[in-house]
Amino acid sequence: MSASMRAVEIKDGKGPIENLYIASIPKPVPTNAQALVKIKAFGLNRMDLVQREGDYPLPPQAPKTLGVEFSGIIEELGSSPEKGFQVGDEVFGLAYGGAYAEYIAVSTHMLVHKPKELSWEQCAGIPETWITATQALYLVSHFTPGKSILWHAGASSVSIAGIQLSVADGASAVYATARSDAKCDFAVSTLGATAAFNAKTSDWAAEVLKATDGKGVDIIIDFVGGEYFAQNLDAVARDGIIVNLGFLGGTRVPDGTDIGAFIRKRITFKGSSLRSRDEVYQGKLRDQLVEHALPRFVDGRFKVLVDRVFDWERIQEAQGVLERNETTGKVICTIS
The missing domain is CATH 3.40.50.720 (NAD(P)-binding Rossmann-like Domain)
Incomplete structure (x- = not known):
């Protein structure tokens, strides 16, 4: 298994949309309660734009790679994952960062099993929002x-x-x-x-x-x-x-x-903010989402509205749509 992966990087560490590019970086290794997820899709958020410009105060546990919400397949587990998660599970979840990449290491306490009724794109647009x-x-x-x-x-x-x-x-x-x-x-x-x-x-x-x-x-x-x-x-x-x-x-x-x-x-x-909260606090919100909202996604009472989907190699174009306020709903990138 390769020790590297592709991820969206920012030339000079910060700057305009034109500074976004895809590079090869080390693949994360899951530890303790984490899972390594092979990402199928990730959602864009305004905090990504602020972080790209160097103006977002990152929590200490956040990697420099952009992106906090994603969907994908568990490829590997750490030593003490939350019960109920196994290699091969289809999931979506919330992270402190790192979702603009082929793989992400994220706590299983922030993962949700993907319902078959929802697409990868829809699930990638749920967690943060x-x-x-x-x-x-x-x-x-x-x-x-x-x-x-x-x-x-x-x-x-x-x-x-x-x-x-x-x-x-x-x-x-x-x-x-x-x-x-x-x-x-x-x-x-x-x-x-x-x-x-x-x-x-x-x-x-x-x-x-x-x-x-x-x-x-x-x-x-x-x-x-x-x-x-x-x-x-x-x-x-x-x-x-x-x-x-x-x-x-x-x-x-x-x-x-x-x-x-x-x-x-x-x-x-x-x-208030969400990204700066600790894992226990975020985990309680995940549980509330699963209990309160997930059944309504499945039966269609709640709508997961995806405005546009881009291949992640068009990340500059995707962020541009968000930055210009042209959207009604989520902007999603997929990784093929």
Whole structure:
């Protein structure tokens, strides 16, 4: 068996899309609870773009190779894998990094058996996005049935998952924002959102207040950050919570932002991330995904929406589509 494999590398360690190329690197060796998985497909995420540019704070256990979600076949096991996993098993999973490659060594505690009803491409698009949405909805915002919720970037992969979870689990209303009418229509007609507002052409906070008779929403899940900060304070309800997961709109709040709503409305603002969490925490989320969402993937109640699939040798083109915000759903690369 060869001791090397092909993987996507970054010329000079960081830089623009043009710096991505495929090179030969050492193949990882599984230890302890790990499995060596031969990758069939991997999912792209915005954190990959930030990491490629050298601006993502990697956890210490992460390899320099990009990619955190994948599907494939177990080829080798470490000395103490989780029970239920064997060589030859078809799986998908979440990793701290290393998925843009032919092989990955990953903890079996973060693997899920691939259902026959789902494709390699669909399974590669589940772990990061659906676990992130699960974490934000249940562990961070403490969602319960009957609460209303707003998902920003409504056609992004995490919000696609989150909107479906919110609708299925009894939210009183589910709202979304997006930056095109087509994506707003998608959030309503395909995902089941109550309403969606074009953040480029409307005052979405005013629209949320109008839709809720001035009350606002109980929960806001935000990936935009500074650009939406003041409007989030307007749109959230009394005793509501704003969960920040990203900074697509920068980290600086607009001049003149009034933070008085924190006291007037008794607002909670929480920031969260998934990749920096330890394996025990991530493993509990994996279990929740398996118990709560996996049966709904299998019977079709939950949709795994793959926007485009590229051969991984077209990785520059694949990341470009994501970087230009041209997607509605996941971008997946396959390895033949």
